Ligand SMILES: NC(=O)C1=CN([C@@H]2O[C@H](COP(=O)(O)OP(=O)(O)OC[C@H]3O[C@@H](n4cnc5c(N)ncnc54)[C@H](O)[C@@H]3O)[C@@H](O)[C@H]2O)[C@@H](O)CC1
Ligand SMILES: Nc1ncnc2c1ncn2[C@@H]1O[C@H](COP(=O)(O)OP(=O)(O)O)[C@@H](O)[C@H]1O
């Protein structure tokens with residue numbers, strides 16, 4: 001019953017179409033749908049048994065194979081001596097779910113909502129295709145209003161798997177157990193916020209290696225024993241109209257691994273920390289220093305002709321560049337034409353991504369489609385940030401778990417940009433740097449505690465680094 005050891009499903013985040021294709025491939029290779037359902041149901045049942053701790057369990061079963069999983073779960077729990085019952089408003093509609101119901105020894109009723117301490121929601125999985133109504137909606141409303149421990153199997157039953165859209169009563173689960181692979185909804189807001197703790201059951205699917213994946217915690221190397229400040233990476237932060245934002249970014253960058261951070265500014269910065277070198281003079285000439293390993297441009301830059309000139313100067317230097325904030329309102333096809341875009345990266349929030357898509361004539365229904373199209377059209381590595389960040393680069397697509405919501409504070413984006421640019425200065429790989437930055441930013445927020453300021457967050461990043469060494 002255990003899945004084969006060569007399963008490559010760990011971490012993949014799939015659409016319904018990709019999921020169905022992976023399951024079809026398994027069946028072509030000789031694994032029956034029944035066998036897949038047994039693996040899924042048993043794997044999930046072991047989690048339910050662990051979480052229930054002897055409490056009474058009620059399993060809600062729908063008409064499709066998600067309901068089929070429910071019968072397998074109930075059967076496993078019943079045979080394990082756990083008090084369990086099933087509610088199924090409609091009989092199974094698929095052969096495999098019918099077989100699961102026929103072999104299920106747990107008591108089954110077609111109506112009511114039994115009082116239980118643990119509820120397992122198997123009404124709909126990735127097959128949900130329309131608004132939930134009638135008896136199914138009533139069950140979900142009861143589930144919403146009860147105080148029991150709530151477990152969603154595969155995908156919460158009112159959530160559309162590809163879009164995260166809510167197609168029925170909206171409720172919060174304590175635990176969501178994904179089957180076979182993660183689905184997009186597991187990492188799309190607001191759906192992901194209602195799923196509680198998330199766990200994945202491996203059912204031995206073989207999944208294409210280029211499928212989007214959930215980002216795994218990075219391993220960050222300390223400086224080599226013979227390192228010096230330049231070898232560790234010199235980052236140039238280009239300042240503009242507003243002094244605060246680039247200073248915040250530089251504060252974070254100094255604590256993210258770069259050996260040397262310079263603020264290139266025509267203003268004086270009496271508030272700058274002593275360890276930050278502030279350099280004036282002609283920007284193009286300063287950026288021609290071959291020891292500069294990466295450039296950050298955008299925080300506090302401004303959006304006028306002078307700002308655009310600075311952006312041009314940065315691009316002309318031919319170095320790896322991270323564009324954030326105001327720079328994302330200035331970038332356009334003419335500016336990057338003919339350059340090596342593989343060393344360029346952008347960190348737009350929702351509004352800035354919309355701005356970039358308009359500038360580069362890109363359309364896409366969802367954030368992931370827009371980010372992917374922007375990368376494919378321009379070659380630029382894109383981190384579409386927010387509570388549900390998505391990274392798209394030459395190594396494919398990465399999803400992330402949600403960081404602390406305390407990050408929703410002014411200036412935290414400048415901190416993220418500083419961290420990411422610093423990591424680019426260290427190793428030169430934009431996609432790796434952005435992935436590291438999301439983790440460091442989140443971890444720094446955990447360490448900084450509640451209601452931190454962006455400055456406090458920036459000054460915590462070196463402690464966050466310790467978690468990834
Ligand atoms: N196909 C496979 O090989 C496997 C599938 N598994 C399970 O199967 C699930 C997908 O199964 P299905 O494709 O059968 O789909 P679901 O069980 O998610 O639900 C689809 C069924 O519900 C009906 N339906 C959809 N929306 C409805 C609505 N709003 N109101 C009433 N009826 C509605 C559909 O007509 C269909 O009969 C997965 O989420 C997973 O739980 C697992 O058992 C692993 C193996
Ligand atoms: N609710 C949230 N939960 C988790 N992270 C969030 C949330 N809101 C914002 N963030 C993160 O905080 C940062 C905000 O950046 P941004 O919108 O550019 O703010 P600012 O421009 O004020 O610096 C991003 O890294 C984003 O991913």
Ligand SMILES: [K+]
Nearest residue numbers: 121124153155
């Ligand atoms: K479900």
